[in-house]
Amino acid sequence: MIPQAFAYRRASSVAEAIAILQEDSGAKLLAGGHSLLPLMKMRLANPATLVDISGVKELRGIQRVGDEMVIGALTTHAEVAKHPLIRTHLPALAEAAARIGDLQVRNRGTIGGNLAHADPSSDLPAVAIAYDARLTVMGPAGRDVLAAEDFFLGPMVTALPDGQVISSVAVPIPASNTRSAYVKCPHPASGYAVVGVAAAVAVSADGTVEHARISVTGAADCAYRARQVEEALVGKTASLETVHEAAQYAAEDGWIGSDVYASEEYRRHLCCVYTKRVLQKVLL
């Protein structure tokens, strides 16, 4: 299928992209195109103008800056999955990126596009929330920083103000006693998460859970922080019993939905099963 006709502009800097978005209210950014072009081919999205930012050098690259990993918005899933520092410090992000879609999709899709698109079944939102990532966004008034936790508002709805560009994602490197992981139940056709759970959990020397951030994607209208699971973990001894007790709250903080593939009841069940699995990975 062929998209509706549109005007094509290539931006060579973030400033230029912002300027085009300002002067043309029908313009949309194009990064890897692996969420936007499928929608345009189906004519579910018909932007008047595409602003191709894929050539903007300042949006590329992965760097360690102090205690954070700063990942340029245009970094592809394949690059994230392979990067040695990300694999070492942010294993849940490397795992999630490595399991997005398929080899070809990972070669094109970008972290910025994935978060901006905010598909309720995307993998990266859960990981970004669990790691307490911050999105740097640039607009006509300058730069701003948004917490991933507050970014996802609904299906394909985010807190990104109109006309702004995500320039990078900063992820704090967790303390050395933190273990993190991402597990998902992939949709058999698309690979998207029917349910995906990311966890970053710190355990003290005596085996007590000190800190826990858990996030669930796929199950609800958008990725959410499973606060009741976190509360059931903190202060408890890391044990199978604690895992089972905490995992039962996995569906409590989201608006769990039904679709042709999975009913609400089944998704709630999957939330608990996959939360149990991810907690077993990081705690036991």
Added chain:
Amino acid sequence: MEGSKCSVTLSVNGTSYTREVEARLLLVHFLRDELGLTGTHVGCDTSQCGACTVLLDRKAVKSCTVLAVQADGCEVTTIEGLGRIDKLHPLQEGFWEKHGLQCGFCTPGVIMTAAGLLDENPHPTEEEIREGLEGVICRCTGYQNIVRAIQYAADRTHQAEPEPVVEVAASAPTGAQDSLRQEGEDA
């Protein structure tokens, strides 16, 4: 609405082409309709089947989900550019030897996906091959012989590796893919 026309210059199988195209033209249609390279197939509308896979700057991508204008300045390799009829690429040979196809519709995309995989990971395990094939759909073979064909190609490439390959591996990386691979290996 009037579609904007853009000039694109890209290299396909080693030959440079410049064309004025509509911005909405997909790379797969550019290859098939503008250049007559009909080896690259279209099997779906949903970016899922992988029949359209080509190498874009040495990486396997679905050409139905890339605009021709996005490939401006890039190098594209299609199935037509992989081997010659008198000197098949090890993957083409593998598909022949191991009966890796039946109707053949998926085959160009599968081979180009495998070429991208082997470029990054010359000696994949069976599991890595199967994971690498997630983005291609074959309605005929059941994949078993496709996996064997790719294993054959990986072995062949390995055997056929002439002496200087050791030197190449030890020298500085030559492209983006190499630097990516090096980072992976450091991990």
